[in-house]
Amino acid sequence: MSQSRAQEDKYSDSGLDPNWRSDALDLGLDYGMQTIAVRAGQHRTDEGEHSEPIFTTSSYVYKSASDAAAHFDGTKTGNVYSRHTNPSVRTFERRLAALENGERAVATASGMGAILTMCLAYLKAGDHLLAANQLFGSSIGLFDNYMAKFGVEVSYVDCFDNEAWANAVQPNTKVIYCESPSNPLAQICDIGFLSQLSKANDILLVVDNCFGTPALQRPLDLGADVVIHSATKYLDGQGRVLGGALVGSDKLMQEAFTVVRSGGISMSPFNAWVFTKGLETLKLRMQAHCSNANQVAQFLVNHPNVSTVHFSGLTDHPSHELTKRQHHMKDGYGAIMGFEVKAKEGDDPKSGAWHVIDATRMVSITNNLGDAKTTITHPATTTHFRMTPEARAEAGVKDGLIRLSVGLEDVEDIIKDLARGLDSL
Numbered sequence: 330m331s332q333s334r335a336q337e338d339k340y341s342d343s344g345l346d347p348n349w350r351s352d353a354l355d356l357g358l359d360y361g362m363q364t365i366a367v368r369a370g371q372h373r374t375d376e377g378e379h380s381e382p383i384f385t386t387s388s389y390v391y392k393s394a395s396d397a398a399a400h401f402d403g404t405k406t407g408n409v410y411s412r413h414t415n416p417s418v419r420t421f422e423r424r425l426a427a428l429e430n431g432e433r434a435v436a437t438a439s440g441m442g443a444i445l446t447m448c449l450a451y452l453k454a455g456d457h458l459l460a461a462n463q464l465f466g467s468s469i470g471l472f473d474n475y476m477a478k479f480g481v482e483v484s485y486v487d488c489f490d491n492e493a494w495a496n497a498v499q500p501n502t503k504v505i506y507c508e509s510p511s512n513p514l515a516q517i518c519d520i521g522f523l524s525q526l527s528k529a530n531d532i533l534l535v536v537d538n539c540f541g542t543p544a545l546q547r548p549l550d551l552g553a554d555v556v557i558h559s560a561t562k563y564l565d566g567q568g569r570v571l572g573g574a575l576v577g578s579d580k581l582m583q584e585a586f587t588v589v590r591s592g593g594i595s596m597s598p599f600n601a602w603v604f605t606k607g608l609e610t611l612k613l614r615m616q617a618h619c620s621n622a623n624q625v626a627q628f629l630v631n632h633p634n635v636s637t638v639h640f641s642g643l644t645d646h647p648s649h650e651l652t653k654r655q656h657h658m659k660d661g662y663g664a665i666m667g668f669e670v671k672a673k674e675g676d677d678p679k680s681g682a683w684h685v686i687d688a689t690r691m692v693s694i695t696n697n698l699g700d701a702k703t704t705i706t707h708p709a710t711t712t713h714f715r716m717t718p719e720a721r722a723e724a725g726v727k728d729g730l731i732r733l734s735v736g737l738e739d740v741e742d743i744i745k746d747l748a749r750g751l752d753s754l
């Protein structure tokens with residue numbers, strides 16, 4: 330045996346599955362959330378590195394031909410190829426699963442990759458997908474244009490109307506899908522009610538927790554079966570890389586994992602490392618995001634040129650009490666809100682919204698959100714542009730609506746930037 334083979338043997342003869350080594354810092358939920366965010370899921374190698382390394386490798390070596398065969402026939406588990414598993418990706422998956430209180434997480438190349446994985450894993454031709462009408466535009470596009478093409482029936486209901494949800498369930502409904510808070514109006518779904526409805530009808534409840542994050546709410550604890558993330562948003566928190574994830578039971582995640590592996594919807598190791606490090610500060614960032622957002626919402630609601638503020642942190646918002654019950658962070662209502670500007674006599678509402686957006690000097694005009702930088706978006710002409718005008722109207726995405734993702738700058742500066750356009754309407 331060559332020198333290098335002997336060296337490998339020394340490191341791999343422990344008999345342990347390298348996927349789940351005993352030296353991984355695997356913390357249970359008896360630790361506090363911040364400890365889990367900083368330490369859970371780390372796979373420390375024999376080099377003894379303190380911080381999490383990035384495993385930039387597409388494949389893995391075996392001790393012998395029979396060892397390779399054993400990895401393929403399933404008698405031995407371990408890394409085979411990074412489209413299947415990768416240690417950096419696994420660290421992110423384990424840390425996120427611990428934070429969401431799920432048995433397992435499966436990482437994907439983007440948030441949409443996670444939603445596509447959910448569809449391919451849990452739906453087939455003839456099934457019915459029942460979704461909230463308040464969703465990220467691309468999710469609606471995926472459901473209407475592609476799932477429908479493959480024979481999945483899709484319908485939508487008002488996300489806060491429990492009676493409408495109950496009435497829309499069909500014998501072939503297999504998945505109930507919602508975002509809470511939703512994009513772009515930050516509406517809140519009653520996850521406990523939807524869980525009861527799903528369980529009574531043998532349906533999977535899937536909740537996109539991208540706007541809430543586990544720092545604010547854990548949908549699995551509220552009765553959801555699967556949590557979806559666009560990690561691109563708050564899990565990174567600095568707008569650097571794309572990624573997504575599903576979290577849930579071992580059984581459901583195994584079904585998702587085989588879709589990711591076969592379809593190549595896998596997350597890159599570098600992106601996984603960025604998200605792992607992002608999770609370490611998630612709770613602290615979310616506290617600061619929410620505190621800024623609460624102050625910005627107060628400014629907007631008191632401004633004479635704002636007609637409506639969509640933000641459940643406002644005490645007269647219809648979902649204020651529900652949000653307080655569902656979110657475990659005190660005063661944490663999220664940091665994304667919609668607001669509608671009052672159009673001048675004879676002006677169309679879009680020009681008022683564009684005036685406020687164009688008057689900003691510091692806030693970024695972009696379609697991403699969940700970033701340290703405050704972002705401002707006109708959903709009707711960007712993120713929700715591809716929806717039909719009727720679907721947009723039904724979802725409340727009006728021409729005068731602005732979506733704001735409140736960042737981590739000094740809140741006085743965010744307010745000053747918004748006031749510039751609002752004061753001069």
Ligand SMILES: Cc1ncc(COP(=O)(O)O)c(C=O)c1O
Pocket residue numbers: 439440441442465508512537539540558559560561562571572573
């Ligand atoms: C609520 C929500 N879910 C999913 C996605 C899709 O995520 P990604 O852009 O990472 O594919 C987005 C993107 O904005 C979103 O806002």
